[in-house]
Amino acid sequence: MASHPFDLDRIGRDLPFTASVPRLREALRGGVAVVQAPPGTGKTTVVPPVVADLVAAGDEAEPNAGRVVVVQPRRVAARAAARRLAALTGTTAGDVVGWSVRGEHRTSARTRVEFVTPGIMLRRLLSEPELPGTAAVVLDEVHERGVESDLLVGMLAELRQLREDLVLVAMSATVDAARFAALLGGDEPAPVVDCPSALHPLDVVWEPGPQRLDERGVTPAFLSHVARVTARAHTRALAEDPSADALVFLPGAREVARVAAELRAPGVEVLELHGQLPPREQDRAVAGRAPGDPPRIVVGTSLAESSLTVSGVRLVVDSGLARQPRRDAGRGISGLVTVSASKASAEQRAGRAARQGPGTAVRCYDDAAWGAMPAHTVPEVRTADLTVACLALAVWGSPGGDGLALPDPLPPRARADAEEVLRGLGATDEGGRATELGRVLMTLPVDPRWGRALLDGSDLVGSRLTAQVLAALSDAPRIQGADVPAHLRALRGGKAGDAARWTRDVARLERMVDAPGTYDEQRAVEAGPPEGAVPAESREGAVVALARPEWIARRVDASGDQWLLASGTRAGLEAGSPLRHHEWLAVAELSRAAGRAAAGTGAVIRAAAPLDADTAQLTAGTLAREETRASFANGRVLTRRVRAVGAIELSATPVTADPETGGAAVRDALVRDGLDLLPWDDAARALRARLALLHRHLGEPWPAVDDAALVASLDTWLGPELRDLARGASLRSIRVADALRRLLPWPEAARLDELVPHRLAVPSGNTARIDYPPVFSDAEPEQPPVVAVKLQECFGWAATPRVVDGRVPVQFHLLSPGRATLAITDDLASFWSGPYAQVRAEMRGRYPKHPWPEDPWNAVATAKTSRALRRER
Structure with missing residues (x-):
């Protein structure tokens, strides 16, 4: 039909x-x-x-x-x-x-x-x-x-x-x-x-107030300002139109609750609207008021910005703030951050006041703040954690979105991090394809990390408790004192949040994990935990740790101010939290912060459950390991056998390093801190400078010896010394010049002293050291090799010497008898024919005991005084 x-x-x-x-x-x-x-x-x-x-x-x-x-x-x-x-x-x-x-x-x-x-x-x-x-x-x-x-x-x-x-x-x-x-x-x-739609007349009013944001988030003073502005504006609107309702935009549920509490007064109904409310309360706020109902003020988040029409609204009050996902790749933290809304969002918010008749939009900021707003909201794919997205794409058969017509490609760094998480969960293989487990995790309406915890936690602590923990954390609620077990107790007693929805979610999650064939059909899903596997106080923490093993945390100090996570991140815990006396925590939510609660770490724990050392190791997966760790400090390799959960050390015992581990520690130190760690002497620096000049002018096979090249070839030229250091030798024992000689190409090395000699014979019969320029990059101006020699030792020298097969002229620093530089030249003939006369006039009175002939071309080159020369004659 x-x-x-x-x-x-x-x-x-x-x-x-x-x-x-x-x-x-x-x-x-x-x-x-x-x-x-x-x-x-x-x-x-x-x-x-x-x-x-x-x-x-x-x-x-x-x-x-x-x-x-x-x-x-x-x-x-x-x-x-x-x-x-x-x-x-x-x-x-x-x-x-x-x-x-x-x-x-x-x-x-x-x-x-x-x-x-x-x-x-x-x-x-x-x-x-x-x-x-x-x-x-x-x-x-x-x-x-x-x-x-x-x-x-x-x-x-x-x-x-x-x-x-x-x-x-x-x-x-x-x-x-x-x-x-x-x-x-x-x-x-x-x-x-x-479908263009002309708005009814809209009056935009600016009501800037105190500072909107500080290191702790939205300031209480600004929220009070929003409440006062709303109350005044709504009173004016009702005087003109008794049917006028108000809609207030704030960034999050906490701010909504604060402003709603300040607005509640006789004769007006104040309703909240955000994603953490029970469905019945959300629907009530959206439905509009019935005849005979008192005027309404709906205080909400961006829910009502574009996808919802709240009936009867003639007044909009906009904080100009929004909660948007942000990802801190360095700390491995993803979450919602309060930022300025975009101009596009602000326009949509204001437009809500004029959909059904003339309206007013009040912006609680000034035109300078408006000018600083971005034009459009940043697409979520550019700022959010992409673990779910990458798993979905893998299940679809397009790992990373390759080949799909997506509005924006996945950012490479965020994609790589998400794919690493999925491989660690066993949800994808090395090629990025979804595994059987990955397909199962994608069917669960939770983050893949929590999905894996749902499956594994049911075996460890029972399906009921696992489902309760995950249902309690599914909407990232604000948990008092960050205490997940206390939050669970409140939910069980019907005293916190949407207990009814939590109960439904628990039952739904239990059905999922207990369904035949959910994952491994041979896997027996137990009704309770294995006997004695996890202490009672750590059971909630075990579920959390299975989902986020990298967020297993250990207290750094007795006060509980700072915690070290297995990922290497440090985080604070708010004062007064009941969790501060525990040594171990399993962290469920972590956010960036700069306030007192962060204790100078840049992050704060928002939700966690107690854990013990044994359960931490049991639930940490591949992060729990025993391994040999070597470090290089004070010129020696220090090697320890370490039991650890990620960056958290449980115990460490000194051991003798094997060559591979110790050598790697030295290599890492040189890469990190640079080649200045090595004991460079004059011979080593001189050889390196000579090789650098040869490579610059002759190229291969003469080796590059800049920092990057030497670090890349450490095993080639420093291999034996690395092995000696690994066995306990001191850094001071290394002869860097001998090590560098391993880079010399043969048979070309036989011409090293010919191409770039150590010393240069001068007309006086002496030799002078050639100072080759330090290593520099190709982008820097070339510096010449330098010979510093007494002017009198060069009389009669017309042709300026060159090195590197005549390609590079030597620059002369001609010195006074007191070793002061009188002239710098790479053209001796021009110097004798010109500037020498002025130098002679200035110096012959200062150094009368030394020869200053009028004709330098035919004078005897000497390092001696005039009297010594006369005696020889």
Whole structure:
């Protein structure tokens, strides 16, 4: 039996996008379209039923064969959109229109339009790559550029090459439609359906306040300023329009709770809206007030920026701040950081006040802060941890996204780090392909690290406790004192957070791990832990450590201010935390910080559970090891046999180094600290300088002897000495010149003293040392070899000597009898013919005992005084 068409007249009444429906139908003749429409135009409400009717009309044989799946970035938005469309169709949610979000599914066999989150859609696509039963996919709010949404763009574009019947629509609230049209269109860009919507009059007011951010985050003074500004502005708005409600934008749940508490007063209803609230409270904030209800102030995060329309809003108060993912590669920390919102976000926030009538937007910052805002929000793929993304791409068959039409490629460093994590988990092989375990982990609605902990922790401490810990941490809640066990006790007693949702999540996770064939069908999933395997106080910590072994931490000092993590990072723990008296912790959440709690480390522990040394080793995986570690200090190799968990040493015993380990320690020290560690003497420096000049002018086979070249060839020229040092010899015993001679090429080395002689014979019969220039790079100006000699020893010398087969002139520093430099020249003939006369005039009175002939060409070259010369005659 054919389905009835949607009543688009009823659904689209008073919605601006209704006027664009004919153009959308025309665009979808090719099966792909991009919709560009501002927030509040009704695209999320109108487009899905239009697509559903087109799909049904196009399949005359089986008009009910395919469902339209609408991907919404957030759970609350998916539920709200589904409820609204269901109400407009006169049906109940879960009938013709339904939704699927984490832990909540309302669909039926009659469902034609299903709203889902990107995570649900991604896992569905990976488990059934051809999407049987799905006729169309609508990607809403693609401009938000979440990682999972970006992946869906590339994967669905590739799927459509195999399934030409699959209808794809991407919807954006900003002017970046051309990018998605090119990605989804294949050979030709997909058509773009534009729906410009003129706002009602919007008055923008600037209300700057105190400093917004400091090292601890959003300042309390600024939050109080936002509350005062909101209260005043809402009072004014109500005086003009008693139906006016207010919407306040803040970066996170903590700030929302603080401002909401300050705003609560008789005669006004203050509601919070953020991702950590129970679904019922989220839905209540979005629904708008009923007749007779008091005026409302909704205090929320960016949830309501573009994907949600909060009915009745005539006033927007914007903090200008947002919480965005950031990744600290050096510390291995990923998390949400409070930053300035983008101009695009601020414009969308302000526009929420003028969707249903004239409105006012109050910005709690000045035009200087506005000017410093970035134009657009940075795509999440550039700043977030990519472990889930890389696992999804591996399961899809495109490791790292190679070959996929992604909006942005994965950043190489973040990709490499994520792939290393996945290999460590056993989720991918060395080629980046997903393993059996990796495919299982991708089906679990948790980070792969937590998924691995779910599987392994069930064997170690039982599936119930494992599920409880992971469910408690799944939404990264703010945990008082960072104490995970205390947070669990509060959840069990129904006193913290959304205990009801936590209970549902626990049951769902338990079912997953206990399901037959979840991973290893021979693996027996036990109801409880192996007898005595983990002490009772460490059981929660064991689950956390299985997920993040690199974050196993040991107290550095008795106060508990600083902790050393297995990764090598140091972190602080807030004062007053009950965890400070423990020696070991398993850290579940770590964030960058510069406040007192970080104790000068740059990071602070936000969630952790106690651990003991034995359990730390048991859960650390490959980080728990016993190995020989050698270091080079004070001119000698020090070698120890170390038991450690990553960077955390448990014990160390001095041992005799083997040549390989000791040599590697010396080599690493030279690479790190430079060749100045070696005992260079004059002979070694001179030989190196001579070789450098030969390489510069003659090239191969004369070796390069700059720092980089010598470090790269340490084993070639310093190998025996490295082995001696490894056996305990002192650095002072090395003869660097002898070592450098191993680089001499043969038979060319026989000409070394001819090409770059040590000394030069001068006309007086003496020899003078040639000082060759120190090693310099090819980019630096060339310096000449220098001979410093008394002027009188060079009388009659016309031809300036050259070295390196006549290629390089020697520069003369002609000295007075007192060894002061009188002249510098590399052209002796010119010197005798010109500047010498002036030098003679100035010096003959100062040094009367030495010869200063008028004719230097025919004078006797000598190092002696005039009297000594006369006696010889």
